[in-house]
Amino acid sequence: QKEVEQNSGPLSVPEGAIASLNCTYSDRGSQSFFWYRQYSGKSPELIMFIYSNGDKEDGRFTAQLNKASQYVSLLIRDSQPSDSATYLCAVRYGGSQGNLIFGKGTKLSVKP
Amino acid sequence: GAGVSQSPSNKVTEKGKDVELRCDPISGHTALYWYRQSLGQGLEFLIYFQGNSAPDKSGLPSDRFSAERTGGSVSTLTIQRTQQEDSAVYLCASSPPGAREQYFGPGTRLTVT
Numbered sequence: 353q354k355e356v357e358q359n360s361g362p363l364s365v366p367e368g369a370i371a372s373l374n375c376t377y378s379d380r381g382s383q384s385f386f387w388y389r390q391y392s393g394k395s396p397e398l399i400m401f402i403y404s405n406g407d408k409e410d411g412r413f414t415a416q417l418n419k420a421s422q423y424v425s426l427l428i429r430d431s432q433p434s435d436s437a438t439y440l441c442a443v444r445y446g447g448s449q450g451n452l453i454f455g456k457g458t459k460l461s462v463k464p
Numbered sequence: 465g466a467g468v469s470q471s472p473s474n475k476v477t478e479k480g481k482d483v484e485l486r487c488d489p490i491s492g493h494t495a496l497y498w499y500r501q502s503l504g505q506g507l508e509f510l511i512y513f514q515g516n517s518a519p520d521k522s523g524l525p526s527d528r529f530s531a532e533r534t535g536g537s538v539s540t541l542t543i544q545r546t547q548q549e550d551s552a553v554y555l556c557a558s559s560p561p562g563a564r565e566q567y568f569g570p571g572t573r574l575t576v577t
Contacts, residue, residue: 455506
């Protein structure tokens with residue numbers, strides 16, 4: 353069974369700190385990795401995606417992928433209260449299109 | 465541009481009734497996905513369309529669930545003889561040709577009483 357695991361949290365960080373969100377996946381055949389942000393009562397919003405080992409940066413967000421360890425993470429620098437949300441990790445196993453397998457999400461709370 | 469749209473935004477139905485949920489993908493997006501999210505649960509894949517074909521229906525939980533897509537655009541998810549366990553938010557997502565990322569609509573909250 354293909355699984356995506358995330359710590360449910362809540363993860364609490366002070367405003368301005370770095371938030372580190374982690375995700376592990378079970379199948380080495382995974383090829384594409386996604387981070388979505390979901391505010392309470394809203395639908396998931398794509399933040400970043402990464403396909404290759406290493407880091408990918410976009411503004412305050414950095415995605416990190418380590419395929420050997422089957423681990424993907426999201427760093428949020430200079431965290432803001434508006435970053436408070438649930439962060440969903442999603443994985444695609446093979447192919448450029450097809451369904452995503454989602455983790456249950458980590459709830460992040462950024463305290464002013 | 466316009467994002468993925470879904471209707472209705474909320475639907476309350478009695479157990480045993482049939483419901484239809486609609487998804488309008490982003491214009492030009494060839495791939496369309498249906499997921500559902502139950503309270504406190506992760507997103508659960510239901511079905512995937514590429515154009516009007518459904519190469520992956522593996523997530524449909526029972527034969528009460530069906531979906532179709534016409535004209536490579538609008539999709540309808542139908543749930544027959546609804547049960548209380550069908551209560552969830554039903555989310556639609558779409559992808560442009562060849563792209564890996566998916567963009568979600570606002571969802572339809574279904575409540576079966």
